[in-house]
Amino acid sequence: MKILVCISRTPDTTSRVAFTDNNTRFDADKVQFIINPYDEWYALVRAVELQESQGAAVTLLHVGGAEGDAILRKALAIGGDRAIRIDAEPPDAYFVAVQIAAFLRQDPHDLVLVGKETIDYNGSQVGGMIAGLLEWPFVSLASRLELAGSTAVLERDISGGKEEIEVPLPVVVSCAKGMAEQRIPNMRGIMAARTKPLTVRAAEPAEALAPMIAFELPKAKQGVKLISPDQPEELVRLLHVEAKVI
Amino acid sequence: MSVLVFAETAEGNFRKPAFESVSYGQRVAASLGLPLHVLCLDHELSESSIKQLGDYGASHVLWDRNELFRHFDPQPFAKALRTAAEATQASVIVLSLTYNGRALAPLLAAQLNAGLVTGAIQLPEFVGQEFRIKKNVFGGKAIATVALRTPVKIIAVLPNAVAPQRASTDVAVELFESGVTASDWKIKIKGIRKSSGKVILSDAEIVVSGGRGLKGPENWGMIEELAEVLGAATACSRPVADVHWRPHEEHVGQTGLTIRPNLYIAIGISGAIQHLAGVNGSKVIVVINKDPEAPFFKAADYGIVGDAFEIVPALTRAFKRFKSGELTFS
Ligand SMILES: Cc1cc2nc3c(=O)[nH]c(=O)nc-3n(C[C@H](O)[C@H](O)[C@H](O)COP(=O)(O)OP(=O)(O)OC[C@H]3O[C@@H](n4cnc5c(N)ncnc54)[C@H](O)[C@@H]3O)c2cc1C
Ligand SMILES: Nc1ncnc2c1ncn2[C@@H]1O[C@H](COP(=O)(O)O)[C@@H](O)[C@H]1O
Numbered sequence: 001m002k003i004l005v006c007i008s009r010t011p012d013t014t015s016r017v018a019f020t021d022n023n024t025r026f027d028a029d030k031v032q033f034i035i036n037p038y039d040e041w042y043a044l045v046r047a048v049e050l051q052e053s054q055g056a057a058v059t060l061l062h063v064g065g066a067e068g069d070a071i072l073r074k075a076l077a078i079g080g081d082r083a084i085r086i087d088a089e090p091p092d093a094y095f096v097a098v099q100i101a102a103f104l105r106q107d108p109h110d111l112v113l114v115g116k117e118t119i120d121y122n123g124s125q126v127g128g129m130i131a132g133l134l135e136w137p138f139v140s141l142a143s144r145l146e147l148a149g150s151t152a153v154l155e156r157d158i159s160g161g162k163e164e165i166e167v168p169l170p171v172v173v174s175c176a177k178g179m180a181e182q183r184i185p186n187m188r189g190i191m192a193a194r195t196k197p198l199t200v201r202a203a204e205p206a207e208a209l210a211p212m213i214a215f216e217l218p219k220a221k222q223g224v225k226l227i228s229p230d231q232p233e234e235l236v237r238l239l240h241v242e243a244k245v246i
Numbered sequence: 247m248s249v250l251v252f253a254e255t256a257e258g259n260f261r262k263p264a265f266e267s268v269s270y271g272q273r274v275a276a277s278l279g280l281p282l283h284v285l286c287l288d289h290e291l292s293e294s295s296i297k298q299l300g301d302y303g304a305s306h307v308l309w310d311r312n313e314l315f316r317h318f319d320p321q322p323f324a325k326a327l328r329t330a331a332e333a334t335q336a337s338v339i340v341l342s343l344t345y346n347g348r349a350l351a352p353l354l355a356a357q358l359n360a361g362l363v364t365g366a367i368q369l370p371e372f373v374g375q376e377f378r379i380k381k382n383v384f385g386g387k388a389i390a391t392v393a394l395r396t397p398v399k400i401i402a403v404l405p406n407a408v409a410p411q412r413a414s415t416d417v418a419v420e421l422f423e424s425g426v427t428a429s430d431w432k433i434k435i436k437g438i439r440k441s442s443g444k445v446i447l448s449d450a451e452i453v454v455s456g457g458r459g460l461k462g463p464e465n466w467g468m469i470e471e472l473a474e475v476l477g478a479a480t481a482c483s484r485p486v487a488d489v490h491w492r493p494h495e496e497h498v499g500q501t502g503l504t505i506r507p508n509l510y511i512a513i514g515i516s517g518a519i520q521h522l523a524g525v526n527g528s529k530v531i532v533v534i535n536k537d538p539e540a541p542f543f544k545a546a547d548y549g550i551v552g553d554a555f556e557i558v559p560a561l562t563r564a565f566k567r568f569k570s571g572e573l574t575f576s
Contacts, residue, residue, distance in 0.1 A: 019388070093352070094355070129352045132324070139433065210363060212391065227550050228550075229557050240568065246452070
């Protein structure tokens, strides 16, 4: 059983969001980068649990520049056997998916885990695109994942509830809340991560199909209108007459 | 060339995202002077229910009545969309970024080598052959413009973001076979668990949400009562779900659900940045908090500083009087 966990690198959730180069690029100045929370808390931890319980081999894969090595080391400290970085500055999600699909053609895995979305560009694209390129089944927004032989048993979010499903391997799964509990790397993990292999590979040529060309900040709120606690009717009036939402 | 819309259904019913995507597609088609086709994959529909799509500008509907579509699996759904796209020579495909749309759109985009935008919040700007489309990024803290330059373009519209426009178009329904077979379905559905709330949180237009300020699960009665008066769904902050005062399905925020209702009423929630990430796309935010310094007030449109245990029941009474017509405004 081989599991591939796709690791992306995102600004820390509390980062200031600003743009540079005439609003065409995220301003990374003084920004702390982390493992995308969905990849870390859910995809990676669930893969490590399956490694512990079923002896699965876990590969971590990141598509990005050398600054991604620190993220991969941190991920290795949580678990996993080896890490691979495909060296490129991805221009869009399709480019990332092409790299991961090309890697999987050379080095087959049974299960590919991605996060629900990256918290910066909020794409929700890479996982489905990998499945599209490889013609594999795709389970999105999974909140539970078990393996039973060559079958995966999952629970997936649907509008107004959850769906329990079964699917043969290989499969791509996007991981959402509920799949696992966050783990803090311990000293032993951090030490072990130093000697685990981290290899860098060249990227495949691929075109960008949907680049982001400009950014803007949303219009600032006008400022809160305060209503006195003893005038609830005034709030009802404002919501009806001014905001027109009731 | 044409515009193809996938109108998503559940058990023979269209919900709002389907109308939004039909209307969005209709407006793109009109701008480009292209015909519009709508695809429905649901055997439980009827001709008369499909005619509703005319209210949003659909004139031609392709309907595949294969029962297999009862169960969602993105690969065969994408295959059906590819067949329809080929039959209609679609150059633009529009769908909604629902739970299923999130799986379907990227899969289809990779197979068609199509540029994709997930979560469009506006109609495209047309610049030569290029579409420029805005979407929220950084959990709503910024807006990006995505450039689609490919011959086929896919737009997954963010639910509740682009209001559908009313029309009254005559609908021609054509039976359609998209060529899927049972062997295309790799995913088997074993069961479905519906969540307890009366109004589905992800679709709700009004959401009443409670935080740790409510002190304990026994105090949620007043939250539910307010929600009921407003026809709203209930939600909560993460710590509230973590200590099991409320089910985890209700937790909104960066690690929970992202919602964009027309009205979000936050009661006893401080407004931490991770909470805001899931709700700041809401059109109007009302905050009720006893601490005037609570950060949520900075993100709010309307606020009441005071004790929720006094304000919420009074507010519920006022909404009741408004709903019954007793309280009116000239
Ligand atoms: C990585 C990460 C991810 C996270 N993801 C999420 C997430 O997805 N969603 C989320 O919600 N949180 C998330 N959090 C937690 C978040 O940082 C906050 O801790 C949390 O949102 C606080 O919840 P709260 O507002 O209910 O509680 P508190 O912060 O304790 O606030 C309670 C509020 O109630 C008010 N209050 C008290 N009594 C009354 C009263 N009688 N009447 C009126 N008001 C009263 C207080 O003034 C206070 O403002 C995350 C944190 C981290 C680190
Ligand atoms: N550069 C990347 N390298 C590796 N995996 C990625 C990369 N970008 C995105 N992913 C994976 O795809 C998921 C969804 O990303 P996105 O489609 O960009 O929202 C992430 O949670 C990661 O698991």
